[in-house]
Amino acid sequence: MRITTQPSNTCVLVTGGCGFIGSHTVVVLLQQGVEVVIVDDLSNSSEKVLDRIDQIVGADAAEKLTFYQADVNDREALDAVFDAHTIDAVIHFAGFKAVGESVQKPIEYYSNNIGNTLTLVDAMRAHGCKSIIFSSSATVYGDPDELPLTEASPKKPATNPYGWTKWMIEEILGSLVVADPEWNVVLLRYFNPIGAHPSGLMGEDPKGIPNNLLPYVAQVAVGRRDAVHVFGNDYDTPDGTGVRDYIHVMDLAEGHAAALTWMAGRTGCEVFNLGTGQGTSVLEIVKAFSAACGRDLPYVIEPRRAGDVTANYADCTKAREQLGWEARYNIADMCRDSWNWQSTNPNGYEG
Numbered sequence: 001m002r003i004t005t006q007p008s009n010t011c012v013l014v015t016g017g018c019g020f021i022g023s024h025t026v027v028v029l030l031q032q033g034v035e036v037v038i039v040d041d042l043s044n045s046s047e048k049v050l051d052r053i054d055q056i057v058g059a060d061a062a063e064k065l066t067f068y069q070a071d072v073n074d075r076e077a078l079d080a081v082f083d084a085h086t087i088d089a090v091i092h093f094a095g096f097k098a099v100g101e102s103v104q105k106p107i108e109y110y111s112n113n114i115g116n117t118l119t120l121v122d123a124m125r126a127h128g129c130k131s132i133i134f135s136s137s138a139t140v141y142g143d144p145d146e147l148p149l150t151e152a153s154p155k156k157p158a159t160n161p162y163g164w165t166k167w168m169i170e171e172i173l174g175s176l177v178v179a180d181p182e183w184n185v186v187l188l189r190y191f192n193p194i195g196a197h198p199s200g201l202m203g204e205d206p207k208g209i210p211n212n213l214l215p216y217v218a219q220v221a222v223g224r225r226d227a228v229h230v231f232g233n234d235y236d237t238p239d240g241t242g243v244r245d246y247i248h249v250m251d252l253a254e255g256h257a258a259a260l261t262w263m264a265g266r267t268g269c270e271v272f273n274l275g276t277g278q279g280t281s282v283l284e285i286v287k288a289f290s291a292a293c294g295r296d297l298p299y300v301i302e303p304r305r306a307g308d309v310t311a312n313y314a315d316c317t318k319a320r321e322q323l324g325w326e327a328r329y330n331i332a333d334m335c336r337d338s339w340n341w342q343s344t345n346p347n348g349y350e351g
């Protein structure tokens with residue numbers, strides 16, 4: 001079982017493929033002719049996304065998609081998937097991702113995120129599949145000493161259990177490669193994924209009150225919430241609000257497809273930042289989203305949120321040079337697509 005540079009000969013297991021980043025990546029892979037097997041327990045996603053994927057890619061490509069509702073920590077279920085399909089590579093998205101909740105429920109976060117990764121790689125090993133792309137995060141850089149962040153920037157202690165799970169899973173996968181040089185591991189460190197599929201058929205659909213800025217802003221725009229709460233305007237940034245490197249989810253999805261092609265025939269462990277290289281402040285986001293939705297969105301300044309860093313943005317030279325990948329969408333595009341999704345699906349997939 002090997003990944004080849006021919007997408008139509010490749011079968012990829014996508015854990016968490018019904019989630020925000022997973023679903024967009026599945027669309028890109030299917031459109032390239034890759035066979036996709038999703039394993040998702042739907043604990044934080046909707047099965048309805050599968051119809052949307054079919055609508056976007058069309059009937060022929062959709063035939064190459066199989067969905068299993070299962071927990072990645074369920075070894076028997078995973079074995080059945082590996083027995084039924086010749087999996088060439090795995091893209092591992094499945095995991096809990098709410099930072100605040102992780103502080104309240106550390107055992108659940110460590111057990112789910114790290115436990116499911118261990119179960120997954122053990123099942124992979126048992127079935128001779130040793131290629132994996134892991135959804136890591138810029139959170140592993142912590143509070144940076146220098147910007148922009150390159151892959152050589154040091155990992156810093158995480159500020160919450162969610163961050164530690166990303167940090168530790170990177171180490172676990174790195175240890176696998178040391179122990180068995182046949183493994184082929186790519187760690188993709190995402191900056192802040194936002195936006196939605198340009199069709200308006202897929203987007204981010206958080207359950208409950210959104211923790212992240214963009215879904216919150218989008219819900220203010222659609223009238224589900226009163227005002228954006230801006231967490232701190234006394235940071236050492238041009239307008240005092242936090243600066244992040246927001247990246248369109250379709251660019252991120254393309255980054256996974258590029259990494260998959262790049263991995264073909266390789267072994268080892270490689271890290272790539274996926275961002276745009278541009279920093280944008282909270283107030284700039286509010287302004288850009290206001291322009292996208294056609295009205296000035298109300299906001300209130302609140303105290304800083306614990307654990308937030310002042311600014312981070314990526315140096316994406318490595319991904320450009322090695323993967324041949326570069327982000328194409330700008331902030332206006334991201335807000336336009338996010339608004340298109342939110343305004344046509346005000347209550348997400350269940351609406």
Ligand code: UD1
Nearest residue numbers: 099137139211212213214216229230231242244282307308
């Ligand atoms: C957060 C996580 C990060 C995770 C990422 C997933 C923290 C400390 N970090 O990144 O580990 O990988 O989500 O997408 O939580 N903001 C507001 N009002 C809001 C929400 C956010 O002003 O209602 C501000 C924040 O202070 C920050 C910026 O918006 O300056 C972005 O916040 P957010 O979208 O939550 O992402 P991060 O905190 O960067």
